[in-house]
Amino acid sequence: MxxxxxxxxxxxxxxxxxxxxxxxxxxxxxxxxxxxxxxxxxxxxxxxxxxxxxxxxxxxxxxxxxxxxxxxxxxxxxxxxxxxxxxxxxxxxxxxxxAPPAVPAAPLPVATPTVTVTVRETVRETVTLAPVVAATPTVTVTVTAPPPGTVDTCGAPANAYGFTYCASGARVTTPVTEACVVFDCIDNFSEGRGYLVMCQDGKVSMSGGLDGVCSYHDGWLRDIYRFAV
Known part of the structure; x- marks a missing residue:
């Protein structure tokens, strides 16, 4: 078959x-x-x-x-x-x-100095002065998410497409060209109707979950998952 x-x-x-x-x-x-x-x-x-x-x-x-x-x-x-x-x-x-194009450095924030002015005045009356309240500046910190391709691949080749051996990823149920860039695809890969797996000979197939999975490639070796990138 x-x-x-x-x-x-x-x-x-x-x-x-x-x-x-x-x-x-x-x-x-x-x-x-x-x-x-x-x-x-x-x-x-x-x-x-x-x-x-x-x-x-x-x-x-x-x-x-x-x-x-x-x-x-x-x-x-x-x-x-x-x-x-x-x-x-x-x-x-x-x-x-x-050399790749240089990325311009972000400008450094400019601190706004606080100036305190003391006024001395001689009066014949008793004057009550309101206390001076110093404003506290608000600092906003922006956290940037890590770039694609830095997730743990659990031994899969490092790649920017999210492919991983970690079972915490999602199954790949539609043939995608990126799989053939990271791995060595077998014949008729685009006609597969299962999910993405690796065969014993190291080639990848879309025959996961079907009868005869990797039957011409020494049998099933592991499932391949994918994180969203």
Whole structure:
């Protein structure tokens, strides 16, 4: 019995250049094709990478740019929509790395000084002066939520899409292209009607909860969950 299984990245192209490793692949989901670029950086600081890959559909070819910023010692992914139909890569990707755009620092708060004025006056009458009340400034503290991708993945690859092995996440019941960026998808992934699982051979499938889950991939290994990002 054939299992319900998914999209595979078409023969990935890899370019290595000392302080970065770049992998490009073609993803096809629901008749639409995407160019996926995956960059692993060993720079000591964040870098802005531009990946240029030549792609072809039938006899027509063009060069497509994918830009992404990757932190020091981290891996980042980015996809670029190509169009409907089938595409293929032509040649190896060309990669450039530059410093990311500087983020302007927030201006420091300016303290408003408190000035106390003492008035001395000689009078022939007894004068009752009201006490001077000093206003206490109100300080507002803004707490920023942690960026996506910093949640505990319970051993899953670090990613910005919320995929995790932690059972506290939600089951993935609809095929999503992001799964094929983080994991290696099996054939017919987009036709799966179950939930997202990993098979014993390391590939992922949408056959969770169905008869014959991972039947052509040495059987079921674990469920894969997802946090909202």
């Amino acid at each position: 054939a299992s319900a299984e998914g999209v595979r990245a078409a023969g990935a192209q890899v370019a290595a250049a000392g302080t970065k490793t770049v992998k490009t692949s073609i993803l096809k989901v629901g008749g639409k094709s995407y160019l996926s670029a995956r960059v692993t950086s060993t720079y000591g600081v964040a870098r802005r990478f531009t990946v240029k890959q030549r792609v072809c559909a039938a006899r027509t070819c063009r060069t497509v740019d994918v830009a992404l910023t990757v932190g020091a010692g981290m891996t980042g992914w980015q996809e670029r929509y190509l169009g409907t139909g089938s595409y293929r890569r032509s040649g190896a990707p060309h990669v450039t790395a530059t």
